[in-house]
Amino acid sequence: MKKINRRQALGTAAGAVAAAGLTACAAKNSGSSSSAGDPKGGAASSSPAPIPTGTVDEVFEGRRIQITFDGGGNHDGHHTPGLPTVRIDGNELHVMRNADGSWVSVVNHYQTFPDPVAVVRAAVRDLQGAALAQFGPTGGTS
Numbered sequence: 001m002k003k004i005n006r007r008q009a010l011g012t013a014a015g016a017v018a019a020a021g022l023t024a025c026a027a028k029n030s031g032s033s034s035s036a037g038d039p040k041g042g043a044a045s046s047s048p049a050p051i052p053t054g055t056v057d058e059v060f061e062g063r064r065i066q067i068t069f070d071g072g073g074n075h076d077g078h079h080t081p082g083l084p085t086v087r088i089d090g091n092e093l094h095v096m097r098n099a100d101g102s103w104v105s106v107v108n109h110y111q112t113f114p115d116p117v118a119v120v121r122a123a124v125r126d127l128q129g130a131a132l133a134q135f136g137p138t139g140g141t142s
Contacts, residue, residue, distance in 0.1 A: 056117055063124045064089050067116055084116050088124060091132040095119050107132075
């Protein structure tokens with residue numbers, strides 16, 4: 001009986017893992033076109049939801065969250081159309097909207113959220129009680 005060497009065993013195992021991964025991807029993509037697998041909860045081809053209007057003023061984990069949906073954020077004197085003004089304990093948190101309608105902030109830049117309220121709550125959790133640094137120029141000399 002012929003024994004297989006370590007290289008042959010590793011090659012066979014890698015091929016089996018690759019085949020299993022491709023099969024799982026194919027099964028996921030061949031399913032229905034529902035958004036069950038989408039972490040954001042929406043279909044990839046759907047258009048971004050409109051930004052709500054009004055205000056949110058709440059205390060979350062001991063921090064005061066204020067969000068003003070006025071159709072344009074005022075980030076340190078720079079008006080940004082379409083973005084809400086978001087504050088944590090009076091300090092501004094810069095938020096951005098992605099093309100797919102998800103939201104990110106400077107605190108959670110690589111994690112997306114479905115709406116600005118979820119973004120600011122995640123930022124509060126990640127700050128762990130630390131003060132939010134001032135956004136924009138501080139007015140000092142260069």
